[in-house]
Amino acid sequence: MLAATPIEELRSAVGAGALITAESQLQTYECDGLTNFRVLPGAVVLPRSTEEVQAVVRVCARYKIPFVSRGAGTGLSGGALPAEGCVVISLARMNRILEVDIPNGYVVVEPGVINSHVTQRVAAEGYFYAPDPSSQSVCTIGGNVAENSGGAHCLKYGFTVTHTLALEVVLPNGDLAHFGSAAPDAQGYDLAGVFVGSEGTLGVATKITLRIVRRPEMVQTLLAAFDTPSAAGQAVSDIIAAGMLPSALEIMDTLAIEASEAAVHAHYPMCGGLLLVELDGACDEVDALMAEVRAITEKNGAWETRLAQSDEERALIWKGRKAAFAAMGRISPNYIVQDGVIPRTALPRVLEQIGRMASEAHLRVANVFHAGDGNLHPLVLYDRSIEGQEKIALDLSYRILNLCVDNGGSITGEHGVGREKQQALGYMFSEPDLATMQLVRCAFDPQNLSNPDKVFPRTRLCADRPGPYTPHPLETAGVAEIF
Amino acid sequence: MTAAATITREEALAALASLVDHEHTHIDGDAIRVAPASTDEVAQVLGFANEQGLTVLATGSGTKLSWGNCVAPELVLSLERMNAVREHAWQDLTCTVQAGCTWNAMQSELARHGQFVALDPLWPARATVGGIIAANDSGCWRLRYGSLRDLVIGMTLVLADGTIAKTGGKVVKNVAGYDLHKLLIGSFGTLGVVTEVNFRLHPAEQDVRTWTVIAQDPEEFSSPLRALLHAQIPFSGVQLRASNGVALDISICTRPECFDDLENRVRAIFGSLTMTDANPDVWQAREQLFQDNALIVKASTLPAEICATAREIVKSAATASLDVSVVAQATGLMTIAFRGRDDAVLAQINQHRAQLKAKGGSVTVLQMPETLREKLDAWDCTSDALPMMREIKRRFDPKRILSPGRFVGGI
Numbered sequence: 001m002l003a004a005t006p007i008e009e010l011r012s013a014v015g016a017g018a019l020i021t022a023e024s025q026l027q028t029y030e031c032d033g034l035t036n037f038r039v040l041p042g043a044v045v046l047p048r049s050t051e052e053v054q055a056v057v058r059v060c061a062r063y064k065i066p067f068v069s070r071g072a073g074t075g076l077s078g079g080a081l082p083a084e085g086c087v088v089i090s091l092a093r094m095n096r097i098l099e100v101d102i103p104n105g106y107v108v109v110e111p112g113v114i115n116s117h118v119t120q121r122v123a124a125e126g127y128f129y130a131p132d133p134s135s136q137s138v139c140t141i142g143g144n145v146a147e148n149s150g151g152a153h154c155l156k157y158g159f160t161v162t163h164t165l166a167l168e169v170v171l172p173n174g175d176l177a178h179f180g181s182a183a184p185d186a187q188g189y190d191l192a193g194v195f196v197g198s199e200g201t202l203g204v205a206t207k208i209t210l211r212i213v214r215r216p217e218m219v220q221t222l223l224a225a226f227d228t229p230s231a232a233g234q235a236v237s238d239i240i241a242a243g244m245l246p247s248a249l250e251i252m253d254t255l256a257i258e259a260s261e262a263a264v265h266a267h268y269p270m271c272g273g274l275l276l277v278e279l280d281g282a283c284d285e286v287d288a289l290m291a292e293v294r295a296i297t298e299k300n301g302a303w304e305t306r307l308a309q310s311d312e313e314r315a316l317i318w319k320g321r322k323a324a325f326a327a328m329g330r331i332s333p334n335y336i337v338q339d340g341v342i343p344r345t346a347l348p349r350v351l352e353q354i355g356r357m358a359s360e361a362h363l364r365v366a367n368v369f370h371a372g373d374g375n376l377h378p379l380v381l382y383d384r385s386i387e388g389q390e391k392i393a394l395d396l397s398y399r400i401l402n403l404c405v406d407n408g409g410s411i412t413g414e415h416g417v418g419r420e421k422q423q424a425l426g427y428m429f430s431e432p433d434l435a436t437m438q439l440v441r442c443a444f445d446p447q448n449l450s451n452p453d454k455v456f457p458r459t460r461l462c463a464d465r466p467g468p469y470t471p472h473p474l475e476t477a478g479v480a481e482i483f
Numbered sequence: 484m485t486a487a488a489t490i491t492r493e494e495a496l497a498a499l500a501s502l503v504d505h506e507h508t509h510i511d512g513d514a515i516r517v518a519p520a521s522t523d524e525v526a527q528v529l530g531f532a533n534e535q536g537l538t539v540l541a542t543g544s545g546t547k548l549s550w551g552n553c554v555a556p557e558l559v560l561s562l563e564r565m566n567a568v569r570e571h572a573w574q575d576l577t578c579t580v581q582a583g584c585t586w587n588a589m590q591s592e593l594a595r596h597g598q599f600v601a602l603d604p605l606w607p608a609r610a611t612v613g614g615i616i617a618a619n620d621s622g623c624w625r626l627r628y629g630s631l632r633d634l635v636i637g638m639t640l641v642l643a644d645g646t647i648a649k650t651g652g653k654v655v656k657n658v659a660g661y662d663l664h665k666l667l668i669g670s671f672g673t674l675g676v677v678t679e680v681n682f683r684l685h686p687a688e689q690d691v692r693t694w695t696v697i698a699q700d701p702e703e704f705s706s707p708l709r710a711l712l713h714a715q716i717p718f719s720g721v722q723l724r725a726s727n728g729v730a731l732d733i734s735i736c737t738r739p740e741c742f743d744d745l746e747n748r749v750r751a752i753f754g755s756l757t758m759t760d761a762n763p764d765v766w767q768a769r770e771q772l773f774q775d776n777a778l779i780v781k782a783s784t785l786p787a788e789i790c791a792t793a794r795e796i797v798k799s800a801a802t803a804s805l806d807v808s809v810v811a812q813a814t815g816l817m818t819i820a821f822r823g824r825d826d827a828v829l830a831q832i833n834q835h836r837a838q839l840k841a842k843g844g845s846v847t848v849l850q851m852p853e854t855l856r857e858k859l860d861a862w863d864c865t866s867d868a869l870p871m872m873r874e875i876k877r878r879f880d881p882k883r884i885l886s887p888g889r890f891v892g893g894i
């Protein structure tokens with residue numbers, strides 16, 4: 001609980017209607033999409049302007065109260081998990097699109113703007129905002145900036161950082177600073193580049209200038225059915241080796257197809273490895289490339305290929321893919337989702353090893369992945385009601401991350417480190433690497449108040465565990481789906 | 484040695500020779516030049532310099548060493564011996580290269596598998612990976628592939644105190660920890676010495692065609708250029724050249740069977756303006772600006788402003804009786820060469836700085852005549868992020884041994 005004086009100061013900073021201190025209401029904010037970690041914050045504020053965010057952060061800095069900024073709370077790594085007794089700064093009310101500049105290809109938004117609303121705003125002009133995390137209909141740009149969110153189409157279009165031109169940031173001492181610019185190559189260090197993906201540990205972004213992209217003239221989406229994920233993986237390697245850069249290359253294995261079909265009925269062919277290829281660009285070019293892609297899939301043993309014939313068919317294919325995580329509930333009482341990355345060429349041997357590790361642990365692992373960039377989403381399925389199984393599942397999901405690092409990859413491709421993977425970061429980076437990152441952290445936040453105890457390994461080694469999935473309160477209430 | 488240093492030059496030379504060996508340590512003008520062979524040796528040299536308070540300027544082949552404000556270092560740390568392509572994982576479209584490798588040497592190695600780092604910097608035959616990263620150079624390919632920020636996926640760097648740190652990794656999609664490599668790109672050697680770089684690669688461009696459109700005034704291109712960039716065309720580069728005449732160069736990279744349709748679309752946009760097949764040499768225009776002792780700036784503006792800005796710059800130079808040449812990329816980055824009386828050039832720079840800054844842009848002086856060094860800051864940064872940049876510098880290099888004063892705001 002916070003003392004009366006800082007509470008009073010927070011109230012005068014944002015107004016009584018934007019301060020929450022009642023325990024029953026605070027519970028809404030006790031977790032994000034990683035629901036097995038819950039901590040009750042000391043207070044929640046809902047500022048409406050940069051000035052109000054500054055006033056809140058200054059109160060926190062003065063009384064050394066930790067603060068955690070939060071968008072929609074859809075993050076899967078516990079990035080928005082409150083710190084004990086902290087102030088949660090919800091940016092939900094800062095949800096205006098402030099400027100749209102089509103000739104220069106950018107928009108300026110507040111952090112609470114929902115990802116898909118950016119595209120909706122510029123679609124009529126023939127543009128779109130490219131990063132498309134599966135939660136894009138509910139997640140916010142502020143959260144995307146914190147996590148450097150990706151999505152299925154980042155193979156071609158890049159990540160949130162690729163599309164972030166400039167930021168207005170409230171620093172952890174309450175000062176305001178501007179990083180980057182809409183014009184290229186602002187002078188000085190690329191602080192916008194470092195801030196994106198810093199998971200809320202360097203301050204609070206209050207305005208974001210995003211690059212928007214011309215909507216492609218044509219999009220074609222192909223489904224190809226293979227006997228194994230490895231065969232589908234080989235087709236992916238051959239497509240890349242042929243010099244193509246599709247906008248998406250996704251693979252699902254049998255378990256993932258079963259779950260997705262049970263939930264969404266996307267009419268996927270039932271097979272060992274389903275490949276989804278999306279190409280976009282100028283009409284003639286896409287036609288020519290798609291013919292080449294079909295030939296490559298057939299050469300690699302695809303026994304059925306299916307080209308989406310309409311926007312509706314394409315939307316259904318994507319609905320099945322994006323619902324794959326949530327659909328796991330149809331085939332397993334509990335599951336853990338991971339986010340490791342490996343070099344594409346390691347795909348067959350890593351998949352084989354995951355399969356072996358799973359059968360040794362007597363558990364099932366479903367695989368859904370962004371094959372083009374080697375981003376795996378292994379889903380470890382288990383039943384919490386069977387004594388000891390959760391621990392085995394947690395251990396397995398953790399060893400899968402280490403396996404990714406051992407194969408030259410990363411522990412996270414788009415979900416972030418947050419609270420969930422702090423110790424795994426220590427497996428991926430050495431002490432001097434982490435100490436060098438800390439130099440940046442300390443320059444921004446010497447008092448360690450901005451989203452403390454996240455990202456970096458904790459001194460207590462035992463505290464770290466990846467998260468089994470339990471429904472988010474919003475999900476239970478039917479307000480949102482966690483993808 | 485300066486006041487901060489505690490040992491004589493001879494003592495420093497002997498100590499460095501013991502770390503790197505005699506053959507690669509020698510006196511070079513007012514400085515000691517040392518060429519380590521590995522990241523470990525770089526770490527030892529920097530650790531020694533930091534302990535002794537010796538200032539250090541890292542260099543590759545020195546093509547851009549005069550960029551930024553003047554540094555008179557006690558130690559010149561050359562990366563010339565660290566020039567290998569360490570790894571080319573061609574099936575993963577990634578590579579690892581030592582910082583002293585020249586751009587062309589790297590590209591020829593990658594070309595064996597039909598791949599490249601999709602960036603066209605200045606003087607690729609001599610410029611090194613490390614120097615290009617320190618200066619954040621980029622050319623016309625940036626429109627299609629992005630800048631170094633989008634192409635560098637990891638690095639090994641050595642801090643001022645000799646700490647060796649890795650950042651990022653060898654996979655393109657990776658959000659683990661802070662992206663320190665973004666901080667190092669364009670930092671002009673003020674935060675650490677980069678010794679190895681991991682790049683993401685692209686398939687090399689095979690079928691490229693270039694056209695040039697001619698006009699009298701840059702403004703004539705203003706609305707066609709907007710239409711061009713709005714069209715669905717796979718550009719390889721779009722650049723405006725303005726001096727006495729005005730030209731717009733357009734490169735398209737696509738499959739052979741698609742060129743006719745795309746060319747027709749481009750011709751329709753330019754209507755009655757003359758459009759001809761061009762020699763690929765037009766893409767050397769930026770480099771050609773540097774050939775004499777001109778004052779060269781990198782100016783940044785919003786993409787839709789380049790025609791109006793180029794027109795203003797050419798007009799204003801003519802009024803001041805100066806020679807000027809502008810090469811502007813469609814991304815909003817312009818390289819401009821001024822030739823003429825110092826005071827008139829200085830006045831032009833100050834005027835353009837004020838005008839571009841008002842629109843969110845900037846003017847950075849890259850090359851200047853020695854006679855102007857005292858009168859002109861290479862940078863004009865007044866950002867409210869400067870205090871944070873200085874604090875980062877203080878944390879990374881508390882004794883200020885790495886290129887002190889070269890960068891923005893005295894960093």
